[in-house]
Structure formats: structure tokens, C-alpha cells
Amino acid sequence: MARYLDKSEIFAVSVVGIDAPEGEQCWAAQSTQFARDHLLGRRVMLSAEATLPNTDPTGALVRRVVLDNDMDGDYAIKAAREGAARAHATDHVRLASQLLSAEAGARDTHRGLWTCDGSIPVAAPSPDPGPRPAP
Template structure:
């Protein structure tokens, strides 16, 4: 800085300070940064068929049957063509049947997961009649693994589902116990 500009800079700083006296910082406590999720779309449906531990068919109130892939979990395969039945797959399907078959549940979307998958299935959370999230319940019972499709936008319940899986793993429940020990 040259010698002649110092008074101008000092004067400029003094003017800025004088202007800012008495100003209060903006309240930004409720502000969010990054993406803001829209409110979820919810729909009451009846589970008419359990395909496996993470896929069901539902009937809507207007009688439309839709296939739903449950968001946030993955269960061992039992129905995939050219794939053997995986360890704990039948048990995961039985768990889903016990909790979901014939039940009136609430589906809700997760804007981070998208609307449908590559197979045309709706991507939805399933809320049980007692208010529990099926994804969390399945992970906590050891019937499912936490599953994140896109690491840049993990599902809204990813942390809760992962914590439930950790509890099942620590307790050796379901696919985390014998004979699978977390393997397929």
C-alpha cells in the first residue's frame, strides 16, 4: 500500500463502522442450507402381497394395485431370477409378512429417494399401524440391512435405520447372527 492511500482506507473503515453502529445481525437460526425437502406425500394403502422383505404390493383406496420398494433397507434375495436364495432371505420375508400382510399402512415418499426405481416400483417408506417405520423395525430385528442408493442424498431416515442395524448387529440378531453372521 502506498503512503498516500492510508488515510482513505482508514476513513473508509471509519465510515463503515459508523454506518454499522446499532445494526443487529439477522436472525438466521431457522435458516437451512443445502436442499430443503418438501413435505412428504402420504397415502393410506392396504398391503395385499409381500414379495420379499423389502418389496410389497399394495391396493390404494381407489383400487389401484402398485408394487412398492421400501426405502432405506435391503433384504436378502428370495425371488431374484438366476440368484440363489440368500442367507436369512426366507426369514426376512416371513418378518415382512408378519408385520405387513393384510395391514392398512401409510406410504410416504422420500424426495431424496426419487419416485420410482429402475423396475417401475414406487419408492416409499411404509408406516405401520402403530406408527413405527417398517424400515427401522426390519433393520432393528436383523431382517434388513440399511441401504443408501445415492450417497449424495441419503434417505431421510438413513441415520435412524443405520443405528437400528447397528443394534441388531451388536445383539447378533437375524442376519447378523448364526448362520449368516452378516454374510449372504
């Protein structure tokens, strides 16, 4: 979820097509920072999906977020490709195949949140061999 400022009004926005980690979930802080780095203080276009409700259960606007002056264009695709969020694509989302492809690329290369949940084994620290016996 992101906040959006329009003149003097602030709106909560639920980004169509992704599910980002929150709270204490693995990679939540990095995902939030990714959103700040790519959205805060930048011009974006919010676009409603005709097949989705206008708001989510929390009252946030449900919108695609299109990045202005950014080669990636769609924020959800960028976040999924970089592993900052999981694709949450349904038949009702226009860019579902692109979102799923972006997520697969991040998952296959172990980027972002795909380093969580045991998807990449973490090597155990080497045990301290202790002092060596004198020759």
C-alpha cells in the same frame, strides 16, 4: 419389495432405507415372513422421499412405509432393528442415522440376517466317540 393394494389396484413398493435378502440369500425366507407378519392386512402410510426417484429400475414405487397403530412407526427401522433387512441409508434418506443405529443393534446382538455370512461362528458338530471299550 412389498406389494400394496389401493382399492382394486396393486402396486409394487420398494421400501426406502433397507435392503432385504431375496431369493436364495441367507435369511431371505425369514425376512419375507417378517414383512408378511408386519405388513400383510395392516394399514400403512406410504410416503415419498423428495430426494429419491418416484420409482426404482423395476418400476416399483420408492416409498417410506409407516406402520399405522404401531409404536415403531417406520417399517424400515423395525426391519433393520430386528435383523430382517440391512440398512441401505444414504445422505438422501431422512432417517439414515436411525436406520444405521437400528442395524448396528441387530448386528451387535446377532439378530436375524446377522447370523449369516460367517458373522457368528457355528460350532462344528461333536464327533461321535464311537463305542467305549469295556473296562
